[in-house]
Amino acid sequence: xxxxxxxxxxxxxxxxxxxxxxxxxxxxxxxxxxxxxxxxxxxxxxxxxxxxxxxx
Amino acid sequence: xxxxxxxxxxxxxxxxxxxxxxxxxxxxxxxxxxxxxxxxxxxxxxxxxxxxxxxxxxxxxxxxxxxxxxxxxxxxxxxxxxxxxxxxxxxxxxxxxxxxxxxxxxxxxxxxxxxxxxxxxxxxxxxxxxxxxxxxxxxxxxxxxxxxxxxxxxxxxxxxxxxxxxxxxxxxxxxxxxxxxxxxxxxxxxxxxxxxxxxxxxxxxxxxxxxxxxxxxxxxxxxxxxxxxxxxxxxxxxxxxxxxxxxxxxxxxxxxxxxxxxxxxxxxxxxxxxxxxxxxxxxxxxxxxxxxxxxxxxxxxxxxxxxxxxxxxxxxxxxxxxxxxxxxxxxxxxxxxxxxxxxxxxxxxxxxxxxxxxxxxxxxxxxxxxxxxxxxxxxxxxxxxxxxxxxxxxxxxxxxxxxxxxxxxxxxxxxxxxxxxxxxxxxxxxxxxxxxxxxxxxxxxxxxxxxxxxxxxxxxxxxxxxxxxxxxxxxxxxxxxxxxxxxxxxxxxxxxxxxxxxxxxxxxxxxxxxxxxxxxxxxxxxxxxxxxxxxxxxxxxxxxxxxxxxxxxxxxxxxxxxxxxxxxxxxxxxxxxxxxxxxxxxxxxxxxxxxxxxxxxxxxxxxxxxxxxxxxxxxxxxxxxxxxxxxxxxxxxxxxxxxxxxxxxxxxxxxxxxxxxxxxxxxxxxxxxxxxxxxxxxxxxxxxxxxxxxxxxxxxxxxxxxxxxxxxxxxxxxxxxxxxxxxxxxxxxxxxxxxxxxxxxxxxxxxxxxxxxxxxxxxxxxxxxxxxxxxxxxxxxxxxxxxxxxxxxxxxxxxxxxxxxxxxxxxxxxxxxxxxxxxxxxxxxxxxxxxxxxxxxxxxxxxxxxxxxxxxxxxxxxxxxxxxxxxxxxxxxxxxxxxxxxxxxxxxxxxxx
Numbered sequence: 001x002x003x004x005x006x007x008x009x010x011x012x013x014x015x016x017x018x019x020x021x022x023x024x025x026x027x028x029x030x031x032x033x034x035x036x037x038x039x040x041x042x043x044x045x046x047x048x049x050x051x052x053x054x055x056x
Numbered sequence: 057x058x059x060x061x062x063x064x065x066x067x068x069x070x071x072x073x074x075x076x077x078x079x080x081x082x083x084x085x086x087x088x089x090x091x092x093x094x095x096x097x098x099x100x101x102x103x104x105x106x107x108x109x110x111x112x113x114x115x116x117x118x119x120x121x122x123x124x125x126x127x128x129x130x131x132x133x134x135x136x137x138x139x140x141x142x143x144x145x146x147x148x149x150x151x152x153x154x155x156x157x158x159x160x161x162x163x164x165x166x167x168x169x170x171x172x173x174x175x176x177x178x179x180x181x182x183x184x185x186x187x188x189x190x191x192x193x194x195x196x197x198x199x200x201x202x203x204x205x206x207x208x209x210x211x212x213x214x215x216x217x218x219x220x221x222x223x224x225x226x227x228x229x230x231x232x233x234x235x236x237x238x239x240x241x242x243x244x245x246x247x248x249x250x251x252x253x254x255x256x257x258x259x260x261x262x263x264x265x266x267x268x269x270x271x272x273x274x275x276x277x278x279x280x281x282x283x284x285x286x287x288x289x290x291x292x293x294x295x296x297x298x299x300x301x302x303x304x305x306x307x308x309x310x311x312x313x314x315x316x317x318x319x320x321x322x323x324x325x326x327x328x329x330x331x332x333x334x335x336x337x338x339x340x341x342x343x344x345x346x347x348x349x350x351x352x353x354x355x356x357x358x359x360x361x362x363x364x365x366x367x368x369x370x371x372x373x374x375x376x377x378x379x380x381x382x383x384x385x386x387x388x389x390x391x392x393x394x395x396x397x398x399x400x401x402x403x404x405x406x407x408x409x410x411x412x413x414x415x416x417x418x419x420x421x422x423x424x425x426x427x428x429x430x431x432x433x434x435x436x437x438x439x440x441x442x443x444x445x446x447x448x449x450x451x452x453x454x455x456x457x458x459x460x461x462x463x464x465x466x467x468x469x470x471x472x473x474x475x476x477x478x479x480x481x482x483x484x485x486x487x488x489x490x491x492x493x494x495x496x497x498x499x500x501x502x503x504x505x506x507x508x509x510x511x512x513x514x515x516x517x518x519x520x521x522x523x524x525x526x527x528x529x530x531x532x533x534x535x536x537x538x539x540x541x542x543x544x545x546x547x548x549x550x551x552x553x554x555x556x557x558x559x560x561x562x563x564x565x566x567x568x569x570x571x572x573x574x575x576x577x578x579x580x581x582x583x584x585x586x587x588x589x590x591x592x593x594x595x596x597x598x599x600x601x602x603x604x605x606x607x608x609x610x611x612x613x614x615x616x617x618x619x620x621x622x623x624x625x626x627x628x629x630x631x632x633x634x635x636x637x638x639x640x641x642x643x644x645x646x647x648x649x650x651x652x653x654x655x656x657x658x659x660x661x662x663x664x665x666x667x668x669x670x671x672x673x674x675x676x677x678x679x680x681x682x683x684x685x686x687x688x689x690x691x692x693x694x695x696x697x698x699x700x701x702x703x704x705x706x707x708x709x710x711x712x713x714x715x716x717x718x719x720x721x722x723x724x725x726x727x728x729x730x731x732x733x734x735x736x737x738x739x740x741x742x743x744x745x746x747x748x749x750x751x752x753x754x755x756x757x758x759x760x761x762x763x764x765x766x767x768x769x770x771x772x773x774x775x776x777x778x779x780x781x782x783x784x785x786x787x788x789x790x791x792x793x794x795x796x797x798x799x800x801x802x803x804x805x806x807x808x809x810x811x812x813x814x815x816x817x818x819x820x821x822x823x824x825x826x827x828x829x830x831x832x833x834x835x836x837x838x839x840x841x842x843x844x845x846x847x848x849x850x851x852x853x854x855x856x857x858x859x860x861x862x863x864x865x866x867x868x869x870x871x872x873x874x875x876x877x878x879x880x881x882x883x884x885x886x887x888x889x890x891x892x893x894x895x896x897x898x899x900x901x902x903x904x905x906x907x908x909x910x911x912x913x914x915x916x917x918x919x920x921x922x923x924x925x926x927x928x929x930x931x932x933x934x935x936x937x938x939x940x941x942x943x944x945x946x947x948x949x950x951x952x953x
Contacts, residue, residue, distance in 0.1 A: 005338065010318065010347060014311065023491050031310065035302035038160065038235035044298050045159050049087075049438065 064415040070558045089437050091171045092151045096430045098179050099147035100511045101900060103423075105187075114497045118490075120676065121682050126191045130612020134190040134202035135439035140418055141200060141278060142211070143183045145426055150178070152429030153222050153241065155436055158295050161239045173414025174217040181210040197609035197647050198271050200278045201256040208256045215249045225437070232440035236309035237289040243317055243563060249569055251277035251321070254575075263618075264640040266330045266579035266587075268648045272333075272575050273324035274340075275650075279417055280320030281567075287385075287425035288316075288355070291378050291890035295430045298375035300530045303731030304361035307666045308354055317352035317563050321570030326396040327650050330622035332585075332637045335737070337578040342396045349393030356386040365533045366830035372481035373530035374431035375448045378762060380455055381424035388416040402624050406652040408492065409469025419503070424454075427510065434514055434523035443517025446509045446524050453506030468492030474945045477626045480834040481751070482655050483682045483778055514533070515800040551883030568660065568812055582637045587727045589738065591720045592637035597642070597712060601894035604709025606704055611688070616651035617657040619713065620945035623740050630833070631656045632714075634737075636728075639717055654685060659714030659748040668827040669707040670696040671794045679782045679827070696797040714748060721747060752829035754822035757895065763816045763840040763852045779831065780842070788849030798827045799919030800894065805849040807908035811948050814901035815843045825894035826919070855942045860932070864940025867933055875921070890921045899944040 020027045090108035113132040116123055123129065154171070158164050165171065197201045203211070226234070226242055233397040255274020259267040266610065269432060296303050303309060321345035359382045363370065370376040391413050394400055404410065430445065434440045468489050475485040496528035532582050597605060608614070621627045623634040635658050664672075671678050674696040676685035699707075716722070725742055732738035769775070777786075783802035785791040790804035810818075819839050822830035831839065870876065877883040882898035890896075897904075904912065913934045925934060935943035 006343060007347070008320070012314070014315075017311060028307070032306045034233045034235040035296070035306040035309075037233050038237075039300075041159050041162065043500070046437075048576045056130055 059866035078762065086164045087437075088154040088158070088165060088168065088171065088260035089440075091168065091175065092154045092433045092437065093440070094172075094175055095147045095151035095154070096176070096514065098128040099144050099151060099426070099430065100507065100514070102143030102147060102179075102183060104504070104511070106136055107500065107507060109133075109139060110499045111134040111497065111504065112554075114493065114500065115498075116686060117493045117684050119899055120686050123686045125690045128611055128688070130615055131191050131193070131195070131610075133612055134195050135187050137200060137418075138186055138190070138202050139183065140188070141283065142178075144419070145283060145286070145422055146178060148426030148430055149290075150174070150218065150684070152286075152426075152433055152562030152634045153218075155425065155429075155433040156289070157222050157225050157241065160235055160241070160293075161229040163225040164222050164227055166221045170217060170221050172422035173213060173222055177210060177217060178214045180216055182207055185210070193610045195610050195612075195943050196256075196260060196645060197612065197614050198256065198259050198645055199615075199650060201259070201271070201274060201829055203256075205257065205260065206251075208736070211256070212249075215252060219245045219249055231752055234312055235292075236303075236306060237293045238291065238298070238311050240285040240289035242290065242312070244282060247277070247281035247285070247317070247563070247567060250564075251281050254571060258575075259645045261644065262579065262644050263638050263642055264582070265328075265648065266582045267644065267646040268311055268328055268331070269325060269333050269582075270575045271646065271648075273321065273571065274328040275327050275735070276324040278323055279562055280316070280323065280420075282421045283418070284316065284320065287316055287381065287422045288312075288430035290425045290432075291359055291385075293380060294374050294378045294432045295359060297374045297432060297466075298370070298378070298526065299363060299366050299531065299533050301362075301365065301533070301883075304358050304364070308358040310576075312351055312355035314563075315354070316348070318566045319348040321567055322574060323348060323392070323396070324570070326401075326565055327622075328648065329396065329398060329401045330624050330627075331572075331620050331648065331866060332582070332623075332635055332737075334578050334581045336581075337574055340573055342398065345393050345396030352386060353953060356382055356389075367532070369843065370529070371532050372526055373451055374428045374435060374526070375529070376451055376586055377431060378422045378428035380451075381421050381428060383459070384416055384420035388413060388421050390950050391416065394588070396575055402622075402626075402653070403473035404469050405473075405622075406650065407469035407476075408489065408496075409474040410650065412462045412469060415465065416458070420458045421541060422460065424458075427454075430514070433524070433528075435526045438523060440518050440522055441515055441519055442522035442525065443513040444521060446517065450506040450513060453509065454481075457499050457501070457503030458507060461496055461503070463497040464492050464499060465538040468503055469852045472881070476630070476652075478709070479626065479629060479833065480720050481779075481831075483680065483749045486653075486682060486684060487778075498852065499698040525672055525767070540626075555668065558702070585738075586638040586641045588731050589636060590641065591716070591724045591727075594642065594716050595712075595719065598708070600705045600708045601712050602709075603701075604705035604707070605643075607706045608709055609804075610646075613657075614647035614649040614653060616653035616685075617641070617647075617655065617822050618652050619646075619656065619658045620648040621656055621658050622875075626742075627656070628744045629749060631660045632749040633717070633747050634741040636717075636738065636741055639714070644880060655750070657710065657713050659717075659750060660710045661713050661715040661718060662711070663748065663753045664749045664829065665825075666707050666711075667798050668829075669710060669828075670699050670703060671797045673703055674797070675793065678792070678797070680779075681782050681788050682778050696794075705888030717747060749829065751833035752822065753827075754824040754828070754830055755820075756824070757817050757821055760813075760817040761836045761839070763812055763843060766836045766840035766922070768841040769835070770843050771838075775842055776845045783827065788846065794827075800826055800917055803829070804908070805846055806851045807905045809852040809903040809945070810842075810843075810847065811852045811901040812843050812847070813944075813948065814898060816840075819843070823894060825892055852903055855903070855945065856906070856939065857943060860936035861940045861943055863933065864936035864938070867929065868940055871925070871929075872937070892919070892921050894920045896922070900946045900949045901942050903942060903945040905928055906942070908940055908943055918951060919933065 021031065109132045113129055115137060116129050131885070136816055154165065157645035182203070186207040189204055190202055190208060194204050196204055201208070207911045217889060223242060223245060226238055251274060254270065255277055259271045259274070292303060292309060297883070323341055325333055326865070327346050329338055329342070363375070363379055365911065366375060370379055394412060395404060395410070400860065471488050471492070472485050476489060618771065619640065621631045621633065621635045622640035628634055639658070640648070668679060670692070672680065672685070673688045674692050675687055675689075676683040691700050691706065692698055693700060728738065729742050731923060781792055783792045783794050783798065784805060786807035793801060795802050816839060818828065819831050819842060822828050831842070834842070868876075868880070873884055874886040875884040875890070882896045884896065887896060913929070914924060916922050916924035
């Protein structure tokens with residue numbers, strides 16, 4: 001019974017999560033947003049380091 | 057709200073509106089370089105030390121005598137695994153966190169000073185005392201949790217400090233738009249703090265299989281909730297940082313994140329498949345293991361797609377290590393799913409296959425991720441030395457080394473599993489493993505050289521070369537094409553924000569769910585089973601036995617000798633009835649074990665004599681010539697005949713293993729059968745042909761296979777050398793290395809002539825009360841070959857018949873027949889009541905030389921009930937008896953006198 005709960009629960013969670021992703025563009029964009037923010041943070045860190053280095 | 061430009065979209069700038077303070081580029085680069093450097097150097101120092109412990113332990117497979125109390129195999133293994141997980145990986149992860157957390161959260165870590173406290177506690181409060189204590193014999197016999205409780209307390213302190221250091225920046229930042237690495241870091245820190253005490257402390261207080269259930273949870277949680285989250289945090293960080301492009305899909309990464317955190321903790325019991333832990337629990341673990349494989353495929357696919365444009369072999373070494381780590385992660389995870397399959401587990405569990413699997417996880421996947429994290433952190437430190445050539449060479453050396461090691465151990469495991477299933481003698485599986493073990497040790501050479509080169513590359517190269525190398529590598533990566541699965545961003549929908557909160561609660565719920573399902577539930581079931589099936593009175597350990605148990609634990613005996621006979625045919629046939637829950641219900645902590653280098657010891661009681669154990673502990677090769685068991689001379693005053701208290705205690709403990717079930721027999725078995733109803737697993741244990749089926753255990757005479765018609769195997773002398781020489785000597789003269797330590801002494805076979813049927817009986821059943829074991833794991837053809845070898849040693853002169861035999865017969869009937877029987881067949885009426893129950897000689901099937909007869913009659917046989925008659929019979933009477941004995945011998949049909 002518990003095994004069935006795990007299997008069906010996991011499948012249900014994955015399917016609903018995936019459906020939201022495909023059917024709700026807003027959701028899709030929101031969930032993908034962090035990777036771009038992170039990329040900016042990385043670049044911001046690099047450029048700031050360069051600035052810090054060039055500061056007298 | 058502020059609008060910023062996505063700088064990583066290559067030719068297609070993408071506007072993004074995001075909340076203030078969450079994604080703004082840092083106003084000033086926050087660096088914790090001193091802490092990164094300190095943890096990085098500590099990580100590599102501990103890696104080299106931990107690897108050295110492992111190499112020395114692996115060398116002891118070939119040089120088992122090269123040991124000492126401190127450097128005994130078990131203690132080295134403890135130091136090796138704890139050093140890799142906490143010393144190397146722990147420091148590497150923390151070094152990475154000092155780079156990643158400020159960038160991911162946009163805030164510095166809590167406090168630099170706290171960082172130094174954490175550094176000190178982790179290395180000087182956990183690792184250093186942990187190593188010193190386990191090497192000096194203070195440990196707990198729980199896998200991946202060997203440091204003693206005192207060190208566990210310090211470790212919990214370290215995890216709390218780590219949480220205080222690295223979590224607040226995320227809490228201050230808020231959880232919206234949190235990148236997947238942040239989730240793994242938060243998850244790893246929080247769940248490690250929950251699972252470490254659960255796995256390191258609870259099994260210390262819960263006995264037997266129920267304790268093993270918690271142990272199993274930790275074995276997997278250590279990897280799943282500490283190592284894997286941190287390693288994946290690094291991979292998800294390094295890949296985009298190195299390529300300069302966002303990962304392929306954040307959606308998939310989060311799908312993987314929650315999938316892993318839900319399923320990993322449910323895997324633990326797959327370390328105890330076919331054990332007494334309830335099948336319902338095992339099924340959950342098997343199912344979760346299979347599903348975990350699917351989730352890992354999603355994670356890996358995402359990471360592989362995220363490296364698009366970097367080429368097959370990334371130029372940046374950090375990315376290259378990360379990329380290889382991803383590959384190892386895929387393989388090790390699919391391996392894990394396969395290993396949980398019951399049919400496959402039956403073959404490979406307890407073998408080197410599992411050791412290969414754990415090396416691939418810790419030395420392949422996690423170590424490569426850790427190296428990627430440190431390399432990347434080094435590249436970001438403007439003044440850090442960086443020697444590209446050394447690091448490049450290190451990559452190839454470590455990669456080749458790990459592949460060779462894991463492939464080799466995998467093949468070794470398959471070979472061992474097949475030999476065990478085929479019922480081959482244990483020593484055969486050892487001999488078959490030797491070439492693999494040699495390659496395993498040799499594979500450590502490139503790995504260690506690689507680690508050494510990495511240290512060199514991070515300490516001796518030109519300063520700032522890392523940043524230049526990364527920039528050059530990034531310039532070669534194609535930035536063309538879509539950068540992922542989305543194009544436009546907008547503020548996260550409210551439901552998504554709520555979903556993160558819900559998911560955080562769910563994460564903690566998953567953990568509690570797993571502990572309940574895989575820990576508390578089986579404990580309850582096992583307790584019910586114990587209450588139902590255990591005998592009314594179960595013998596407690598005496599003080600000596602208890603001390604022996606502590607020695608067994610601290611020397612890591614359970615790491616080579618399991619204490620669980622699984623519910624599978626090959627185990628039951630080789631060792632006896634499967635272990636039931638009540639049998640180890642007083643073993644705290646449990647020592648079920650997950651590896652068999654030596655045979656299972658669940659039923660060690662009454663399998664060997666104390667003298668044999670003493671000789672075996674003092675000099676294992678004296679009684680088992682091809683054994684790889686470490687020797688423990690420190691337990692003796694120079695000779696096995698003078699055991700110290702430690703040896704007495706240890707052997708006393710060995711003699712308790714399986715004792716309860718033997719004492720309960722047969723009434724206990726009948727009662728269990730009635731109580732168990734139709735429980736198929738209990739019935740399987742009760743229906744075993746032999747309660748103790750150990751092939752060496754002596755049995756009453758009879759039931760030996762007939763060797764007539766057997767074609768003796770050609771390898772008779774080799775079998776002799778492998779199994780018999782230690783006691784009986786090379787030429788059967790009873791002068792092997794162990795001969796002087798055993799009473800009765802091993803027989804001088806040159807002085808004896810045996811009939812083949814008696815030899816078959818002795819070889820098959822052993823000699824009860826002596827150190828002569830049974831050899832039932834050998835085929836009839838092998839036994840026939842040994843019979844031939846033994847008979848070839850005989851130098852007994854032809855039978856001499858003289859006039860004194862009548863007198864000899866009279867004396868024999870008066871003094872000897874009560875033990876040896878009127879016909880001299882060893883079946884006298886007193887046999888059943890002998891104080892030392894070694895069967896008297898059967899003179900109808902065994903003939904001694906005159907010289908041996910006279911010596912025995914005059915002096916008796918030490919260690920048996922054969923008394924000296926020299927002071928009670930005259931020389932002529934003794935001569936007459938010796939002559940008479942010759943006439944009792946009844947050669948087999950066809951054999952000449």
